[in-house]
Amino acid sequence: xxxxxxxxxxxxxxxxxxxxxxxxxxxxxxxxxxxxxxxxxxxxxxxxxxxxxxxxxxxxxxxxxxxxxxxxxxxxxxxxxxxxxxxxxxxxxxxxxxxxxxxxxxxxxxxxxxxxxxxxxxxxxxxxxxxxxxxxxxxxxxxxxxxxxxxxxxxxxxxxxxxxxxxxxxxxxxxxxxxxxxxxxxxxxxxxxxxxxxxxxxxxxxxxxxxxxxxxxxxxxxxxxxxxxxxxxxxxxxxxxxxxxxxxxxxxxxxxxxxxxxxxxxxxxxxxxxxxxxxxxxxxxxxxxxxxxxxxxxxxxxxxxxxxxxxxxxxxxxxxxxxxxxxxxxxxxxxxxxxxxxxxxxxxxxxxxxxxxxxxxxxxxxxxxxxxxxxxxxxxxxxxxxxxxxxxxxxxxxxxxxxxxxxxxxxxxxxxxxxxxxxxxxxxxxxxxxxxxxxxxxxxxxxxx
Numbered sequence: 054x055x056x057x058x059x060x061x062x063x064x065x066x067x068x069x070x071x072x073x074x075x076x077x078x079x080x081x082x083x084x085x086x087x088x089x090x091x092x093x094x095x096x097x098x099x100x101x102x103x104x105x106x107x108x109x110x111x112x113x114x115x116x117x118x119x120x121x122x123x124x125x126x127x128x129x130x131x132x133x134x135x136x137x138x139x140x141x142x143x144x145x146x147x148x149x150x151x152x153x154x155x156x157x158x159x160x161x162x163x164x165x166x167x168x169x170x171x172x173x174x175x176x177x178x179x180x181x182x183x184x185x186x187x188x189x190x191x192x193x194x195x196x197x198x199x200x201x202x203x204x205x206x207x208x209x210x211x212x213x214x215x216x217x218x219x220x221x222x223x224x225x226x227x228x229x230x231x232x233x234x235x236x237x238x239x240x241x242x243x244x245x246x247x248x249x250x251x252x253x254x255x256x257x258x259x260x261x262x263x264x265x266x267x268x269x270x271x272x273x274x275x276x277x278x279x280x281x282x283x284x285x286x287x288x289x290x291x292x293x294x295x296x297x298x299x300x301x302x303x304x305x306x307x308x309x310x311x312x313x314x315x316x317x318x319x320x321x322x323x324x325x326x327x328x329x330x331x332x333x334x335x336x337x338x339x340x341x342x343x344x345x346x347x348x349x350x351x352x353x354x355x356x357x358x359x360x361x362x363x364x365x366x367x368x369x370x371x372x373x374x375x376x377x378x379x380x381x382x383x384x385x386x387x388x389x390x391x392x393x394x395x396x397x398x399x400x401x402x403x404x405x406x407x408x409x410x411x412x413x414x415x416x417x418x419x420x421x422x423x424x425x426x427x428x429x430x431x432x433x434x435x436x437x438x439x440x441x442x443x444x445x446x447x448x449x450x451x452x453x454x455x456x457x458x459x460x461x462x463x464x465x466x467x468x469x470x471x472x473x474x475x476x477x478x479x480x481x482x483x484x485x486x487x488x489x490x491x492x493x494x495x496x497x498x499x500x501x502x
Contacts, residue, residue: 097123155248156446160426244277
């Protein structure tokens with residue numbers, strides 16, 4: 054198996070998998086740079102007997118256990134650690150731990166809200182994207198349409214991201230709680246801005262509005278002020294959200310893995326993909342609808358896809374799974390945004406993520422119009438313009454939340470929620486399924502009727 058790094062602001066910052074050659078580890082083995090690894094065992098339900106001894110013999114030290122996923126984090130200075138531990142009959146795969154980035158906005162701009170007045174209704178003036186999903190707020194008049202549950206239970210969307218500014222006037226009443234998985238940061242307060250914008254698209258209720266303005270949002274902070282999270286921390290946050298009985302999880306984050314082996318999905322794969330897949334399946338089995346962004350590289354991410362070029366390999370958007378809902382981004386004109394990834398079999402639906410208008414030329418930068426971006430909440434009580442698939446995914450997560458609110462908590466499986474979202478979407482390109490919009494542009498009115 055061969056793996057290749059895809060350089061990108063959104064990509065994983067380490068190679069997908071590295072196999073070190075050399076003689077088996079011994080007390081006299083060369084000591085190299087300390088690295089972190091993920092070791093995935095064959096039994097997902099529990100860690101095998103004696104796993105700690107095997108890791109120690111290979112020159113590793115356990116840093117964290119993910120018992121429910123059958124995996125551990127390991128640190129080692131042994132350059133032959135991987136080749137040694139992979140010889141164990143209990144190990145499914147092992148690899149260098151990757152660092153994942155938040156799916157940062159494709160475009161950002163300051164929101165000049167003073168132009169419309171300091172007390173202006175920003176939803177009415179500037180939030181074309183929320184109007185597009187809700188049909189100018191018509192979905193809010195349908196049962197469950199605001200996210201207020203018909204059975205009186207709070208519907209919670211977990212936001213695995215940079216945290217949330219829980220003091221923001223448009224969010225504070227809908228903030229449920231927060232947890233941090235960032236070493237050295239105990240608070241879920243957003244110090245980056247990405248997670249607060251995501252939360253606003255879901256459940257803002259004030260000068261701006263979210264798709265479900267009575268939904269609750271919970272912060273599962275995995276990124277520090279400058280971004281970057283270990284694979285295991287994201288998997289741990291997803292497990293925690295499932296154990297907390299949230300209804301929906303939004304992951305506007307990710308990167309790519311590339312594999313020479315075209316059968317990677319069923320045969321050889323890498324440790325971070327295994328870990329993400331197990332975490333996603335764990336959440337779904339707990340009844341959580343999982344939503345993720347497609348990425349902002351304007352590339353076909355189907356196999357082999359443009360990321361792999363002409364090689365006989367496969368590109369994997371990670372974390373991603375056919376069991377979750379994968380979202381591409383559209384513009385105000387219901388077009389595929391110029392930055393959005395796409396690919397047959399890789400996209401389930403499209404949601405408004407914003408762009409720079411019909412006159413914008415990505416090659417020259419001419420014709421830019423910031424009003425085609427998406428306006429939402431940012432830390433400090435303010436508002437900002439952004440565009441990206443990470444702005445499209447939370448609108449879909451919010452739609453999942455209001456569907457659950459209408460039917461009642463725990464009444465629908467994640468597969469049923471996904472089916473409702475897909476079957477109620479509007480065809481915007483080819484009739485039926487296509488690789489750009491999946492089953493179509495999400496429509497909250499259709500979904501609730």
